[in-house]
Amino acid sequence: MMNRFKTILGMPPVRALLFSLLPLGYYVTGTLNYSQAGKAALLGFLMLTPALYWRELFPASRLVRATLVTAIFLLFLNIVFQAVLRHIFGVQQDDVLVVQALINTNVEETRGFIVQYLRPLAAHLGAAVLLFAGYWFFCVRLSPDRQASGRGERRPWLPAAACVSTVILLVSHVNSSLRKANPLFYISYHYQKAAREMEMARELREDLAGGESAAILGKLSLDSASRRRTVVLVIGESDTRRNWSLYGYGRQTNPELAKLRDRLLVFSDVLAADGSTVGSITRMLTAATAEQPELWKTSPTVMAAARRLGYKVFWLANQGAANRGMVPILASQSDVTVFTNRGMDRGESSFDEVLLEPYRQALDDPAERKLIVVQLLGAHPAYNFRYPEKFSVFEKRIDDEVAEGLRKQGRAPWAILFRNAYDCAILYGDHVLARLLQGLMMKEPSSSVWLYVSDHGQDVAHHSDFSGHNQNAREQWEVPLVLWRSPDSPPLADAALTARPYRNDLLDHTLLGLLGIRGDLYDPELDLLSAQFKSERIMPRKMAGAQYD
């Protein structure tokens, strides 16, 4: 009886099935969803059955052994990768966010990422190593079947079983959904897909003289008031309005903007265009929206429209490199692009104030009409790399109202330190924003406008000890939007303007409005500042499945 049980337990399909219990465990604990767990289990069963059969057949072969180890390792890696994405970031492996991050990320970002997520990463890896070791020890190394075969039992069906299970494995990969779940194919599949999209963007850039977007550009016009104009758009990074004192946060994170408060319009109900940098910037600066994310491929950017109508366009960025990723492709539609971040070290050179000099040069440029886009590094993780010493004022605050509140909610001391560093980054951001704004006020006291938005927010121990991108947190979506207009600007449509609900994926309409551009690309009903603005067109607002109205 016991021997029979051992024999059954030793059969390759049974041992492969035992592997499938692991994704099931991840599912039961809520770390993977049913589709992820189901595919991982199926893939494990299909891959391990033939691998184990071949091992029975050739117990001494190094190649077979290496294949088996590689297969098990890949299966584990696949599960851990998906679990980390889902548990830490609330995303799946095929989300654009992940694919873009894999392609656009540079060394410094990767390092910042590892520092930021050390704890959960270590927990996941630790669990995976234990499970890997356990599975190897009980199901591969101590296989009762191998002991049986050692006793010289004849099993003439073994080669057939190995071959049949191999064929089943291969045939199962005709199914594209299973193929995409296999990490061997997943990486190249998504890489190729993203590379194709980049290629399309590159073609779009080259194609601006002809084709669909040129037809749209040809029909644009400039309103009569826009003979001379300077529009500054500052794009922040990982900046949630929940941590701005201008929006009521308990720490004084906006002392410099507060001094300019009377001259600012501070919008109180604006949501990010997307949860990730690339998605957000693409949606803010093109016709692409949450509902139609692909529109950037066929429609010109705000920069292209501005250039067509005689604006000189500047793109000044303290993140990314000129030749990598999607944002530089968008940026390349400008007349002047400056990338200040050399991106490898924590040096002074990557603090956002490096943008002030190229910004001053852009303001000094004699062009009649200018659009200046400034992309900050803002409060990108890891937060403690984002501000000079002088702005580290919250670093050691462990007993002010905010820290006390977090402690009462049960946050760990290290989570509070993350919050403290984040607030220092916001404070430094306030300083940079004030200097950018004052630069414009001094240089262009008339016919000018300055707009600040963040690409998205951030969850910094707001709901748990976690800090970082979290699509499921309000703080990821609730961003500041601050506007300054020179005193000669036309009167505003509505006194209650700043309470209007908005989504930044429609920001292109607001920008075109500010630039005075009219035509097919511009819809005044979606322009946050227009008298024709219709909030019904924007609502209901649903981000990552949650309602925001």
Ligand SMILES: [Zn+2]
């Ligand atoms: Zn971002």
